[in-house]
Amino acid sequence: MSKKNIAIITIVLAILIDQISKIYVKTHFKLYDSYEIFDWFQIQFVENNGMAMGIEFGGSIGKLMLTLFRLLVVPVIIYWLVTTLKKNMPTVVVVAIALIFSGAIGNIIDSVFYGIIFDTPQHRIATLFAEQPYGSLFHGKVVDMFYFPIIQNATWPSWIPIIGGDTFSFFPYIFNMADAYITAGVILLFIFSKKAFPKEKKG
Numbered sequence: 189m190s191k192k193n194i195a196i197i198t199i200v201l202a203i204l205i206d207q208i209s210k211i212y213v214k215t216h217f218k219l220y221d222s223y224e225i226f227d228w229f230q231i232q233f234v235e236n237n238g239m240a241m242g243i244e245f246g247g248s249i250g251k252l253m254l255t256l257f258r259l260l261v262v263p264v265i266i267y268w269l270v271t272t273l274k275k276n277m278p279t280v281v282v283v284a285i286a287l288i289f290s291g292a293i294g295n296i297i298d299s300v301f302y303g304i305i306f307d308t309p310q311h312r313i314a315t316l317f318a319e320q321p322y323g324s325l326f327h328g329k330v331v332d333m334f335y336f337p338i339i340q341n342a343t344w345p346s347w348i349p350i351i352g353g354d355t356f357s358f359f360p361y362i363f364n365m366a367d368a369y370i371t372a373g374v375i376l377l378f379i380f381s382k383k384a385f386p387k388e389k390k391g
Contacts, residue, residue, distance in 0.1 A: 202290035294366030302328030
């Protein structure tokens with residue numbers, strides 16, 4: 189299979205999985221509902237107006253600017269991917285960039301379209317293609333659902349300087365598949381950085 193086809197299949201499957209999981213959660217869970225899979229893994233439905241992992245970004249105007257920024261970044265990633273394919277770089281690099289692209293597109297779909305296709309009813313499940321959607325174009329909320337409460341409200345030993353006695357939680361964020369794709373892509377590029385960013389031979 190050609191690397192181009194691998195990239196296309198990766199992107200299509202990744203975006204489908206991301207959107208199917210988000211739509212399923214949004215149409216089967218009430219906001220803030222959670223379902224425990226294991227002690228260390230929960231499906232917990234939350235929404236955010238901002239960046240990955242629920243970070244907020246400057247209200248309504250900030251939300252619009254962030255969405256537009258994401259849209260501007262997409263052509264850069266496409267160019268990066270096309271250039272990588274033309275240079276016949278290793279498959280792992282192609283897959284990494286395809287995952288980053290898929291993650292960007294996945295969250296862009298939420299931001300751009302979810303505000304005009306879903307409602308946000310109080311204390312009940314949302315409706316897909318609602319007659320009275322909750323927002324407008326470019327002002328949708330990103331759906332997050334994966335939560336790993338591995339360590340919660342633990343206490344640092346008192347003998348540790350500065351933070352001793354303080355409480356902490358290990359990775360308290362709730363995220364979605366799109367976030368996971370971007371993270372996985374970046375990690376792959378880091379691990380295979382010599383292949384992803386080869387030094388040009390002199391002379």
